[in-house]
Amino acid sequence: DEMDVDTIWQNGEFVDWEDATTHVLTHGLHYGTGVFEGARAYNTEEGTAIFRWEEHLDRLYASGKPYEMEIPFTKEELSEATLELLRRQDLKSAYIRPIAYYGYDSLGVSPRDCPTDVAIACWPWGAYLGEEALENGIKVMVSSWRKHSSSQIPTNAKTTGLYVNSLLAGEEARRNGCAEAIVLNKEGNVAEGPGENIFLVRDGEIFTPGLSQSILDGITRDTVITLAREMGYTVHDQAVISRGELHTADELFFTGSAAEVTPIRQVDNVEIGSGSRGPVTEDLQTAFFDLVERRTDDHDEWFTYV
Numbered sequence: 478d479e480m481d482v483d484t485i486w487q488n489g490e491f492v493d494w495e496d497a498t499t500h501v502l503t504h505g506l507h508y509g510t511g512v513f514e515g516a517r518a519y520n521t522e523e524g525t526a527i528f529r530w531e532e533h534l535d536r537l538y539a540s541g542k543p544y545e546m547e548i549p550f551t552k553e554e555l556s557e558a559t560l561e562l563l564r565r566q567d568l569k570s571a572y573i574r575p576i577a578y579y580g581y582d583s584l585g586v587s588p589r590d591c592p593t594d595v596a597i598a599c600w601p602w603g604a605y606l607g608e609e610a611l612e613n614g615i616k617v618m619v620s621s622w623r624k625h626s627s628s629q630i631p632t633n634a635k636t637t638g639l640y641v642n643s644l645l646a647g648e649e650a651r652r653n654g655c656a657e658a659i660v661l662n663k664e665g666n667v668a669e670g671p672g673e674n675i676f677l678v679r680d681g682e683i684f685t686p687g688l689s690q691s692i693l694d695g696i697t698r699d700t701v702i703t704l705a706r707e708m709g710y711t712v713h714d715q716a717v718i719s720r721g722e723l724h725t726a727d728e729l730f731f732t733g734s735a736a737e738v739t740p741i742r743q744v745d746n747v748e749i750g751s752g753s754r755g756p757v758t759e760d761l762q763t764a765f766f767d768l769v770e771r772r773t774d775d776h777d778e779w780f781t782y783v
């Protein structure tokens with residue numbers, strides 16, 4: 478098949494790719510009532526390992542909370558199912574996508590009687606924005622779409638329905654010759670990318686918006702903040718960043734499980750810094766890849782070995 482996946486775990490069973498289907502009257506399909514995760518397994522020096530899997534699983538359950546969604550499997554069951562998927566398909570590295578959504582019962586907006594269906598798929602996935610992007614950085618634009626405010630919908634929950642906003646912002650950017658968008662929040666300050674957190678470097682210090690700015694509490698964001706502080710950088714992790722500060726930044730980069738650490742070289746046709754990957758970004762990117770591929774033995778607690 479197209480995705481190089483032959484087995485998917487669905488509601489407690491391993492099923493063939495073509496059998497992993499759901500009913501057209503699924504609640505989550507109509508109302509966006511699903512929560513999901515995106516994690517990566519890396520081919521490390523110590524064998525295949527999922528990076529910060531505990532945190533991803535914890536966030537999956539936490540994302541369901543505002544929707545009173547009870548996931549009918551334990552964390553251990555979901556974890557074991559995923560490890561088994563990686564083993565069965567002999568995946569050395571992979572992107573991992575667990576999803577839990579309200580299934581079919583009735584199509585009232587209330588999901589009260591709907592089951593919570595759960596599935597997990599793993600597939601090989603290279604650099605989200607391209608290998609070249611990791612080295613040379615990407616061109617982005619500030620989207621004309623604002624991000625939903627955390628007073629309108631919980632933005633710290635990774636809910637399927639939220640990603641229609643990501644689609645609008647991302648596709649607008651691509652129509653305009655950019656690889657990705659930066660999305661401002663309702664107040665007009667910098668929030669994040671459609672599927673990435675954002676970091677700014679100025680005078681050697683690092684700035685990134687906090688949760689009050691209607692962002693997802695990114696696990697890569699936390700990883701980069703932790704590494705940066707260990708390396709001696711000053712990190713302002715509750716920054717309020719105005720649009721204009723993007724253009725005058727020394728460096729900008731995105732973080733995400735899919736995007737990893739991707740430099741931004743241009744915003745709204747303005748070159749950032751020297752117009753290529755900056756030195757602080759490169760320093761953090763190197764530390765990140767050395768960590769996730771286990772070329773260093775720090776933070777062993779962040780790895781779940783297959």
Ligand code: PMP
Nearest residue numbers: 672673674693695696697733734
């Ligand atoms: N913000 C949004 C909106 C995202 O979808 C993602 C990807 N999950 C991120 C930030 C980055 O989060 P993480 O580092 O946990 O993948």
